[in-house]
Amino acid sequence: MKKIPFLIKTAALATLAFGMAGRLAAQDNLLRLLDDSLGAHSRRTYVAGTFKATHVVNLQTVEAPAAGDLNFIIQHRFGQLNSGAYNLFGLDNATLRLGLEYGITNRLSVGAGRSSVDKTFDGFVKYKILRQTDGAGSMPVTVSALGNISYYSLNYPDKSYLNATYRTAYVGQLLIARKFNRLFSAEIVPAWLHYNLVPAGADKNDQFAVSGGARMKLTRRMSLNAEYNYLLPNQSVSQKVYNSFSLGWDIETGGHIFQLVFTNSQGIIPSQFIGQTTNSWGDGGIYFGFNISRNFSLAKPSRKQPIY
């Protein structure tokens, strides 16, 4: 703890001693004295709540469960909107991902999930490298590194050569996010994707993409989200793939976050929605769905005072 600057001290004392401007003014002076010393001691604090949830829609955000917290997430997608009235515009069909995310420390989290698309298992490790701070000389962005691995287990009787290696894909992402003000936050996410097996020889095993995500708060507990995942051209050529674009509406109530989403990707994990989206908004290949996440505090870690 620093000493209160001498000047402030003297000035405050002088005001207190000689400011004979009545009772209320004197109380204000007392408060001003405290405010001055509080101001003199203010330091940087970490910016919290850049996004509400750990996913914009499909794309992960820099948010992660706190140390000792477990996050259970259900990501549910109905069928395509353009599948006609017979299928009730997609509502007759559904795919989903069930996921768990756990905070080992406030910077490091791990997660695992299972998607019904291709019966895919996935796991990830996420580490917060930098944290955005308030105040003078502050850090402007939060940066997280995210490593994903996925393995699809769907049986293809005609493709007996599909061994474990061929079924595995990796995605590395660097999430760079900034909370610009209390309402608006955005992130830019360069990504590297590696598929051990691609459909044709002309397709690249290593592919690169840049994703962007943003949220605009509507009220204290609701926000509108959008994300766009741009796969650099001429990497996946044997089939027509589209860039994934998603819109979401977050509603937060206590430990739950409910997200209503529209997206042209059926897959929910990065190796699927960034590199294997085969539907487009243009022809109505849109999936309606929702994400529900529920936070559980498992551990009661000793909470430290913040720095300021």
Next chain:
Amino acid sequence: MLALYSRLGFGQLYYSKSGFIGFYATTPLEEIKGENNQAYAVVDLGKKELAFTALVKGFIFPKELMQEHFNENYVESDRYPKASFTGNFTGDVNMAREGSYPVRVKGQLSLHNIVHEVEMPAVLEVKGGMLIASARFVVMPEDFQIEIPSVVRNKIAREVTINVKANCNPR
């Protein structure tokens, strides 16, 4: 020195920058408490005035997520970073004699950009040249226009108990 101050009509100031403010809104459904050990407090024995101030972000909760919701959704600490109290007290305190002096405190509590009048019994204790100020009182979230959504209404106590304690040294 102190005698000189009072003879000249100056206030005797007792000061702390590690005051404690805790609030408790626990229900059977959820343990809710926030505690701040970095509050600033000053007591003017001459004028019988006192003031507290604390950064709202400095309240620590048992759950990180609860703390984030407190700051983001309830008290909006990015807009209104400070909580403060200023008021006066009735009752005499003799610094020359150790012991507990019950007093009555009345003043304005300001939080979430709302100023609310509060009145409470408090204790000023003289011990080893130090003045220990402590009080407990009750406020309601509505007093400060803090809205609680109906879904979580039963998880948060309607009356929030506030405990305050500051060990003040002469300055």
